[in-house]
Amino acid sequence: MRLLFQKLLNGIAIGSVYALFALGYTIVFSILRVINFAHGAIFTVGAYLTYALTGAAFGRNGQLRNASLPLELNFWIALTLGALGAGVLGVIVERLAFKPLRQRGSDPLLTLVSSLGVAIATVNILQYLFGAENYSFGETLGSMPASVTLVGGELPVVIRTKQIVIFAVSMVLVVALTLLVNRTRTGKGLRAVAEDLTTARLLGIDTDRLIRLSFFISGVLGGIAGALIGLAGSFNYQFGVTIGLKGLAVIVLGGLGDIPGAVVGGLVIGVAEAFVPAEYNAYKDAVPFVVLLVVLLVRPQGLLGRAQVQKV
Amino acid sequence: MLDFLNSQGTIYVSMVLGGVLGLSLYLPLLAGQLSLASPGFYALGGFVAAVLSTKTFDVEGTYPIHLVLVELVVAAAICGVLAFVVGLAALRLTGIYLALATIAFVEVLRVFTLNLELTGGAVGIFAIPQPFGTQLSYLWLAGPLLIAAALFTWRLEKVRVGRAFAAVREDELAAASMGVDTTRAKITAFVLGGVLAGLAGVIAAHQINTWSHRQASFDASIAYLAFVLIGGTRTFLGPVAGGLFLTYLPEWLREQAKHEFLPAWAAEFLRTGRFIIYGVLLAASCVFFPRGLITPELLRRIKRIGRGGSRPPGQNIRPEPEVVA
Numbered sequence: 025m026r027l028l029f030q031k032l033l034n035g036i037a038i039g040s041v042y043a044l045f046a047l048g049y050t051i052v053f054s055i056l057r058v059i060n061f062a063h064g065a066i067f068t069v070g071a072y073l074t075y076a077l078t079g080a081a082f083g084r085n086g087q088l089r090n091a092s093l094p095l096e097l098n099f100w101i102a103l104t105l106g107a108l109g110a111g112v113l114g115v116i117v118e119r120l121a122f123k124p125l126r127q128r129g130s131d132p133l134l135t136l137v138s139s140l141g142v143a144i145a146t147v148n149i150l151q152y153l154f155g156a157e158n159y160s161f162g163e164t165l166g167s168m169p170a171s172v173t174l175v176g177g178e179l180p181v182v183i184r185t186k187q188i189v190i191f192a193v194s195m196v197l198v199v200a201l202t203l204l205v206n207r208t209r210t211g212k213g214l215r216a217v218a219e220d221l222t223t224a225r226l227l228g229i230d231t232d233r234l235i236r237l238s239f240f241i242s243g244v245l246g247g248i249a250g251a252l253i254g255l256a257g258s259f260n261y262q263f264g265v266t267i268g269l270k271g272l273a274v275i276v277l278g279g280l281g282d283i284p285g286a287v288v289g290g291l292v293i294g295v296a297e298a299f300v301p302a303e304y305n306a307y308k309d310a311v312p313f314v315v316l317l318v319v320l321l322v323r324p325q326g327l328l329g330r331a332q333v334q335k336v
Numbered sequence: 337m338l339d340f341l342n343s344q345g346t347i348y349v350s351m352v353l354g355g356v357l358g359l360s361l362y363l364p365l366l367a368g369q370l371s372l373a374s375p376g377f378y379a380l381g382g383f384v385a386a387v388l389s390t391k392t393f394d395v396e397g398t399y400p401i402h403l404v405l406v407e408l409v410v411a412a413a414i415c416g417v418l419a420f421v422v423g424l425a426a427l428r429l430t431g432i433y434l435a436l437a438t439i440a441f442v443e444v445l446r447v448f449t450l451n452l453e454l455t456g457g458a459v460g461i462f463a464i465p466q467p468f469g470t471q472l473s474y475l476w477l478a479g480p481l482l483i484a485a486a487l488f489t490w491r492l493e494k495v496r497v498g499r500a501f502a503a504v505r506e507d508e509l510a511a512a513s514m515g516v517d518t519t520r521a522k523i524t525a526f527v528l529g530g531v532l533a534g535l536a537g538v539i540a541a542h543q544i545n546t547w548s549h550r551q552a553s554f555d556a557s558i559a560y561l562a563f564v565l566i567g568g569t570r571t572f573l574g575p576v577a578g579g580l581f582l583t584y585l586p587e588w589l590r591e592q593a594k595h596e597f598l599p600a601w602a603a604e605f606l607r608t609g610r611f612i613i614y615g616v617l618l619a620a621s622c623v624f625f626p627r628g629l630i631t632p633e634l635l636r637r638i639k640r641i642g643r644g645g646s647r648p649p650g651q652n653i654r655p656e657p658e659v660v661a
Contacts, residue, residue, distance in 0.1 A: 121623075133370065133565065138618070138619045144611055144612075144614060145611075145616050148611040269554055272436055272439065273440065306451045309443075309447050310444050310447035313443040314440075317437060320426075320436065
């Protein structure tokens with residue numbers, strides 16, 4: 025029972041980051057009906073930016089050998105600035121890989137390739153500048169204890185402080201985003217654009233601005249997710265690829281373009297991974313995709329989505 | 337000259353196989369199905385070749401070519417059956433959902449080949465025997481495969497089955513109401529693509545000499561999609577050209593680093609940072625060539641120039657039907 029509880033906690037901690045990451049996918053998908061394959065790269069940049077802003081030095085293999093910024097920011101300030109930087113990168117990606125294609129009215133499939141092109145370029149720039157080694161935050165989060173014991177005794181249930189932080193930050197952002205979308209004027213605009221882009225434009229909504237905004241929000245969420253996962257473990261220039269794929273499973277599970285769905289999907293997949301028995305640990309990475317396949321075949325509209333009626 | 341060709345043999349064979357892989361994605365697309373499953377079948381075909389040649393046949397000395405042909409047949413059969421089963425389930429989905437399902441299929445396959453003992457686990461299978469002495473000789477296998485696949489695709493578009501594909505691509509509902517068996521058309525297209533990718537995998541496994549789970553990657557899925565989208569989605573020459581060109585591009589960039597007149601930093605950038613350029617070119621070509629490099633209009637123009645600009649009487653009076661995505 026306690027083991028079960030421990031696994032559940034671990035699953036929720038990792039699942040909340042999946043949720044955060046997937047929200048970035050989903051907000052762009054809900055508006056443009058395309059998947060931004062550069063999201064994984066933005067996530068990685070978020071981790072690198074935050075790392076650099078805390079004043080930590082880079083390794084010996086890149087072009088910027090042993091470089092470090094002449095400042096030593098507190099982790100939280102670095103995280104905020106890093107996330108904003110990732111948001112700006114999101115807007116740049118939109119300008120380079122999405123807007124030109126949208127203006128020409130070309131096949132939406134092309135943006136899969138153009139956004140992947142930007143992702144390949146971004147990730148390889150990271151490798152070129154900072155090398156291929158693993159980095160980790162030497163961060164202990166100030167004077168906070170490393171872990172909290174929830175249940176003592178012989179079989180203690182322990183949760184790392186970092187996991188609590190990750191979960192808390194994720195949930196705060198999810199609530200903030202939900203409020204933004206449901207309670208503000210901007211959110212109303214976003215929902216209108218998501219419903220029908222052309223009609224929204226005809227009604228005088230500045231759709232280009234809202235699309236830029238959605239990419240900015242998406243980038244910020246991705247950047248924070250990157251820094252938080254980097255905080256919990258280590259990261260390198262490639263670590264956005266795996267999570268980029270798992271994020272796809274998350275958003276399909278929750279229903280493409282559905283905000284609460286992405287959160288539920290993230291938590292479900294995180295917990296599902298945590299409950300893989302130890303002897304099958306090697307197959308853990310397949311879990312999100314098996315879930316994805318099953319969901320697509322049984323309930324393609326996702327857990328919370330509504331079935332679409334085919335009109336003639 | 338021959339020395340030069342031999343030193344470049346690896347890349348030429350990879351380019352030709354790139355063309356085949358482009359076609360393997362183009363075939364399902366003919367029936368309107370965006371499938372990214374090709375790397376999965378490519379990896380599977382390679383594993384069939386690797387397992388058969390190292391474990392089942394186990395020949396001393398030069399590997400006989402007829403056994404490669406046996407492997408091709410076995411791989412085609414296995415990939416065909418698997419594609420049929422996957423297709424039955426996955427082809428109920430359309431558009432981006434199908435693309436995601438096929439990505440998931442590739443990823444599940446990758447994790448399994450990473451963990452199964454039969455496929456060599458994380459290191460994969462080493463020392464796959466070579467039927468040829470030089471890399472360039474692999475063109476004797478890869479070349480005919482590409483030519484056969486291209487001719488097959490070209491003819492397919494002119495016959496009943498291919499017409500059914502086109503009908504499904506244009507409007508599935510309309511095709512169904514005109515009596516086209518849409519499920520059958522879609523599954524046929526999917527199976528053809530899977531078999532073709534598997535055949536390419538067999539040749540690649542012998543050529544590369546080792547084979548591992550890394551062949552079935554998400555990056556490969558999108559790279560092959562790029563072959564088709566950048567090459568052109570409206571004629572079979574598009575994916576072939578895209579596969580040849582995009583496989584050669586990173587190698588070409590690396591070659592350029594050898595020029596003496598380049599400053600040291602530029603040469604260094606071409607060597608270690610060439611995938612930055614590749615990524616930028618990938619994105620740029622989507623923006624500047626949204627219909628791909630090779631379009632039906634381009635082919636028509638070339639034909640007209642070939643005829644000396646004059647238009648023979650009776651031709652091109654009716655406008656050719658323009659197929660739109």
